Amino acid sequence: MTAPIQRVVILGGGTAGWMTAAALSKALARTGATITLVESEEIGTVGVGEATIPTIHWFNSLVGLDEAKFMADTGATWKLGIEFRGWQGEGSAYFHPFGTYGAPGDATMAPQRLTRAWLAGDDARIEDYSLTTQIARRRAFAKPVGDLRSPLSTLGYAFHFDAMRYAAHLRSLAEGRGVVRHEGKVARVERDGESGHVTALVMERGETVPGELFVDCSGLRGLLIEQEMQAGYDDWSHWLPCDGAWAAPSAPEDAPTPYTQATAREAGWQWRIPLQHRVGNGYVFSSRFQSPEAARDLLVKAMASPPLAEPRLIRFKPGRRRRAWVGNVVAIGLSSGFIEPLESTSIHLIQTGIGKLLSLFPRADVDPMLAEQYNRLSVREIEEVRDFVILHYHLTSGRTESLWRHCQMMPIPETLAYKVEQFRRSARLMLTPDELFRDASWFAVMHGQGVRATDYTPLLDTMSDADNRQQLGQVRRMIAEAAARVPSLAR
Secondary structure, three states, X not given: OOOEOOEEEEEOOHHHHHHHHHHHHHHOOOOOOEEEEEEOOXXXXXXXXXXXXXXXXXXXXXXXXXXXXXXXXXXXXXXXXXXXXXXXXXXXXEEEEOEOOOOOOOOOOHHHHHHXXXXXXXXXXXHHHOHHHHHHHOOEOOOXXXXXXXXXXXXXXXXXXXXXXXXXXXXXXXXXXXXXXXXXXXXXXXXXXXXXXXXEEEXXXXXXXXXXXXXXXXXXXXXXXXXXXXXXXXXXXXXXXXXXXXXXXXXXXXXXXXXXXXXXXXXXXXXXEEXXXXXXXXXXXXXXXXXXHHHHHHXXXXXXXXXXXXXXXXXXXXXXXXXXXXXXXXXXXXXXXXXXXXOOOHHHHHHHHHHHXXXXXXXXXXXXXXXXXXXXXXXXXXXXXXXXXXXXXXXXXXXXXXXXXXXHHOOOOHHHHHHHHHHHHHOOOOOOOOOOOOHHHHHHHHHHOOOOOOOXXXXXXXXXXXXXXXXXXXXXXXXXXXXXXXXXXXX
């Protein structure tokens, strides 16, 4: 049996690097393995990922964060979902809530009940059947409860936070557990002549950082996974045409809005993310349809208040590494691929990359079968997320700008086309158990983007249209009464 790994090297800090360091330092605490994180203050990080989804609770619990301290240290605010403005034309809006629709315990059937009501001619408003949406609209907040009979059990929440502060918070935690930070730039990489494995990073100042397992958190450049291991890259810009973003902060709100806003614009979309100490603003755009200069001007003019700093341009290419694990190098974060900020999945993909690494953690010889399994799971996961994001771009109406006409006419992945057609014909969403976005998310975005089902499950035919209408009325009143009792976030 091969010896266990004794030296793990993480290349790159930022959110991905310090999330990895915090998780590995806890998981490997009793193994005797050392963890070294190599980063340079001269190399900037993207650092605009300020919105998360509810899976962040799993990671924060995994590394042992105290929620109150984490929120204070990172300027965090509550996030109950995302409001999409203008995606079906100017003046349109819909809400993607974190939480389920309908009564407690009825998450799967609620979309079916609403579909039946709409087909019967009722004008039921989808937002009236989501408690999460109702309290978000009231700028209130409550945490979900464990009592499955309570309407509060249908809630879900995540956070907005300062990604740079989050990385600093995790750095403090990781260094307290023995992680050693090594400052400097990598000059070259040493590799074993027989296996091709990376054996050490040689720094510009001449020192050597050896290891048996290397985690590449070097960002979009993929210094190890691509430049050394040549993992290959699948470019998805034919489906996701946006390739740049301007980001700028503005003054904080008196009472932070408990949701992200994503507003469709001429050649992309604008985000607005409220934190305790600022509002994060950005404009994701396609350089094929708008110049960077025009995109910058659009963002500044569209912001509710003037920028507090000069807008910063970020370039990216949507897609994924063909292999996120090659030899003894595992890519986590932007180095493994990037979709775009819509639906706030970047930090989630970091933590699931870490989760898979922990599940498949190798011995010193790094069995190739572990890498094979990691790559299979990674491909399936990021492609499912990709499809959900493409859905927003493709199924738009009421927008006639060149970008949106392109997205409306482009062929979409077969996996997404099947999901949309299945929903149209039966109001069903046949999801695998480990898909990130569940029934409520797909239902919210499908409905918000104008997809309407033409049938529903025959299991509901055991009741009349009148009985279905009555039951929905009871649910609507229950949700309204529960929302009225949730305290406001206003100061």
